[in-house]
Amino acid sequence: MDKVWDVIIVGAGPAGMCTAIQTAKHGLSTLVVDRQTEPGGQIFRSAGSSSMIGKLGKDYAAGLPLVKQFLNCGAQFEPGANVWDIAPDRVYYSQQGHSHFVRARQVVLATGAMERPVPLPGWTLPGVMGSGASDVLLKSAGLLPEGPVVLCGNGPLVLQAAVHMHEFNVPVSAVLLTGRMGNIMHAMKHASGILARPGYFLHGVNMAAKTMLHQKCVLGAHDVSISESEKGLQVHYATRSGKHRKLDASTVLLHEGVIPETRITRLARLRHAWDQKQRYWHVDADKWGQTSAPGLRTAGDIATVRGAAAAQAEGSLVGLDICRELGQLSLADRDREALPFLRIIKRCQALQPFLDEYFAPTPAMLQPHPDAIVCRCEELTAGHLGEVIREGSYSPNGVKAQARPGMGTCQGRICGQAVAEMIADAHGLSMENLPQYTAQPPLFPLRLGELVEMPSPSELM
Amino acid sequence: MSSKRSAEAVVIGGGAVGTAVACYLAMDGVDVTVVERGEFAWGTSRRCEGHVVTYDTPPGDFSLFCKTGQDLFYEAQDFLPVDFEFTPEGIGLLVDNEDHLEIVKQNFEGKKAEGYDVTLWDRDELRHRERNIGDNVIACLNFNNDCTLNPMRLCFGLAKHAEENGATILPRTQVTKLLTENGRVSGVETDQGIIATKNVILSSGVWTPSLGAMLGVQIPIRPRQGHILVTERVSGLLSKAYVEYGYLLTKHGVTRENVTPDMDKFGVAFVIEPSSAGTVLVGSSRRFAGMDIRPHPAVMRAVAERGTHFFPSLSDMRLLRCYAGVRPASPDELPIISSTHIPGLFVGAGHEGLGISLCLITGKIMSELVRGETPFIDASYMSIDRFGFNPPAVPAGETTL
Structure with a gap:
């Protein structure tokens, strides 16, 4: 318990692994904890052991050498560790039913992003899931969704899922694309960014082309809802011209983009900023991952969603700056070693405005239908919450106090953003002025007996 | 405006x-x-937990003041336009040591003389009413008009x-x-x-x-910090709200025996309330820590430990979240x-x-x-x-x- 690590990294995805590779290489004692049993994060889930490694394209295959490099870099890896509280010099986690706290000189949060929860009627029915969740099942267990599948949403992951369904012969009833038709016009203003990452762009175009070629696509779908039927599920939607249509499905995969998972950064009481284009809150950190709390850094998609390539470069930069701060690298050496990573980030940044516009969330999708359950834990509908908001609640914490959204097991992970969007709309407030739910420890439900059995950290107060 | x-x-x-x-x-x-x-x-x-109490004052002027204040809630229940989850089920004062029992018995007589609806349960009666109560709890003084609500x-x-x-x-x-x-x-x-x-x-x-x-x-007025733990929804753990007698001592800053150094340091005393939502609130702590309202795992741990002393089966309940607040304390x-x-x-x-x-x-x-x-x-x-x-x-x- 007396050991003080040089660095503790929370999350062994692309960013966390790259931070660890740098700090371990430069001789810093490094501990990496992750909820999963293997390193890889969401994007490289199970890359070290998956039977799918050669079958899901080169993006996923790139995870294998990275995971191998990480496992051999000298950092200690603790799998199956659920972090439930955090401080600039300390991490509390639960592993196999026992809680521990570990101390460090620098803590890095690299817990990544999550799919934006967009409540719509029927989204809590069995058979409806995020397309990201389905992707994880495919990578980790080789499980494919039961067809016929309806894909619905906006973002590159919808296209990727459509391509996978085609390649693995899963029947798809339709791909409902909810993005606005005007997005492409706005995106073209930033077309010069394409030159920075032509390969990445062409990969995207290729996915879009395959989707259009092999699947029935509905552009500008809206008013989507899902109900149960004799055959399984029925998806209702309106077309661009306002015609109402129905589709049968066994599985519905939803996806409305990706947002940073800010619960842990809010738990650490870090300063956040609002991204108006992608409509999400993210931790405010500089390119070295330094947040508003000294000693506490972030790396990767937890700060800004830019994907695996950027996350790896960001993680490496954070690692290098920790080496500088802890005296393992001179400023000049840090800058020299940082050069290739800075170049990657520059290229990613150049293309980002194009992607942000092209996949901009559709405002109508963000205002849930009154029948949609918004808070899944407490089973509260948008209709009910809307009344509470109009009665005189002006912030997510205010609504939470009056009607309990966000008081369940997920602590607002699912409903937080949707509730804020509803308040902003009802009272004409800007999202920037709507602070998110306060996150409280423990981050995950924890057995009280386990808390009692943990050694007391009181001497550190 | x-x-x-x-x-x-x-x-x-x-x-x-x-x-x-x-x-x-x-x-x-x-x-x-x-x-x-x-x-x-x-x-x-x-x-806070939202208790309307008369248990924590010795008989006297202020005790009657608290009782008068409590009576107003029974009126407000009728005229307020919002259901504030008023639960007049009474609150029990739990005693886990013989020395305290004597003081509590005097308290019982004094409060009864003042016209309070109070009852005293002995060890067996308490076990009969609350089957999950810990072995070391020997008595319970019930303030039957005390109540809980959603603040x-x-x-x-x-x-x-x-x-x-x-x-x-x-x-x-x-x-x-x-x-x-x-x-x-x-x-x-x-x-x-x-x-x-x-x-x-x-x-x-x-x-x-x-x-x-x-x-x-x-x-x-100085801020005096307190922690409250919220469990998942449970049923059958307990029938109403309880407070340990030691809570009165921590309020007056009295050092207690039979508690761990952490409990003493953080002023931890047991408070429990089944909420109308089905979750259980477990408190409490009491210390001067400025305006800090970020819960601390060391305090959470001590509160949980005190809780399992009075209700051992709390051990198997899952903790959903903890929150802290600052009470406005006068000298x-x-x-x-x-x-x-x-x-x-x-x-x-x-x-x-x-x-x-x-x-x-x-x-x-x-x-x-x-x-x-x-x-x-x-x-x-x-x-x-x-x-x-x-x-x-x-x-x-x-x-x-």
Whole structure:
């Protein structure tokens, strides 16, 4: 318990692994904890052991050498560790039913992003899931969704899922694309960014082309809802011209983009900023991952969603700056070693405005239908919450106090953003002025007996 | 908001006390405005358990004061327009050591003489009623009229009721300055404009001292931190709310034996309440830690450990979250319900752990003070004069509207 690590990294995805590779290489004692049993994060889930490694394209295959490099870099890896509280010099986690706290000189949060929860009627029915969740099942267990599948949403992951369904012969009833038709016009203003990452762009175009070629696509779908039927599920939607249509499905995969998972950064009481284009809150950190709390850094998609390539470069930069701060690298050496990573980030940044516009969330999708359950834990509908908001609640914490959204097991992970969007709309407030739910420890439900059995950290107060 | 607002009285603070003061003023026909920097129940009132209690005072004047304050809730239950989950199931005072049992027995006789509905359960009776109670608990003194409620809904209901009686409610409004003219209160300056008024009531809990300081009035209130753990929904664990006798000792800062060093250091004493939502709230802690309301795992651990001492099966319950708040503590643990030496400036704050219990009686007395009437119950010992920090306050009855 007396050991003080040089660095503790929370999350062994692309960013966390790259931070660890740098700090371990430069001789810093490094501990990496992750909820999963293997390193890889969401994007490289199970890359070290998956039977799918050669079958899901080169993006996923790139995870294998990275995971191998990480496992051999000298950092200690603790799998199956659920972090439930955090401080600039300390991490509390639960592993196999026992809680521990570990101390460090620098803590890095690299817990990544999550799919934006967009409540719509029927989204809590069995058979409806995020397309990201389905992707994880495919990578980790080789499980494919039961067809016929309806894909619905906006973002590159919808296209990727459509391509996978085609390649693995899963029947798809339709791909409902909810993005606005005007997005492409706005995106073209930033077309010069394409030159920075032509390969990445062409990969995207290729996915879009395959989707259009092999699947029935509905552009500008809206008013989507899902109900149960004799055959399984029925998806209702309106077309661009306002015609109402129905589709049968066994599985519905939803996806409305990706947002940073800010619960842990809010738990650490870090300063956040609002991204108006992608409509999400993210931790405010500089390119070295330094947040508003000294000693506490972030790396990767937890700060800004830019994907695996950027996350790896960001993680490496954070690692290098920790080496500088802890005296393992001179400023000049840090800058020299940082050069290739800075170049990657520059290229990613150049293309980002194009992607942000092209996949901009559709405002109508963000205002849930009154029948949609918004808070899944407490089973509260948008209709009910809307009344509470109009009665005189002006912030997510205010609504939470009056009607309990966000008081369940997920602590607002699912409903937080949707509730804020509803308040902003009802009272004409800007999202920037709507602070998110306060996150409280423990981050995950924890057995009280386990808390009692943990050694007391009181001497550190 | 127009800069030409005016009111007969302005209440600063939208917690339990502030909304109650506004509620009674409005009922008594006073044109009142409530200013709250956040939303209702934004500060301590949303970070507490919501008990209306009479158990924690020895027999005497203040005990009767608390009982009178409690009776008002039984009235409010009928007139408030919002269901605030009022649960008059009683609260039990648990005893886990023989020395305390003697004091509790005396307490029982004294409270009975004062007309309280109290019952004393011995070891067997307690086990019969609560099968999950820990082996070391030897008795329980029940205050059968004590109750629990949802403080957020209470504040909302009080504000709503005030509004229905003509009050103006201004959430998201921050006070920047208190204005005086010829030595008496003349208005409140906020970030949304000025409100002209001759009466200002400071009921802002731990934030009251900084408001008093705007006019040079010293209000000795310090934040005293507390933690509460919330479990997942459970059924059959317990039938009503309980508090350990040691809670009274931590309140008075008495060092206890038979607790761990952490429990002593953090002032941990057992409090438990089944909430109407089905979750169970477990407290408590009590320490001076500035305005810090970030829960600390060491305190959480000590609270959980104390909890499992009284209800061992809590061990297997899952903890959903913990929250902390700061109680407004006065030096002698009595609230300040008072006029001040500045005509038109009143203080209703410093209730520490009794803010919910005493909010209605504070509101009722404050309405009388503001209207220049003599309070219906003696509250003279709650005057700010008792600290001797300020010139003598304007006497009750001479504070005409």
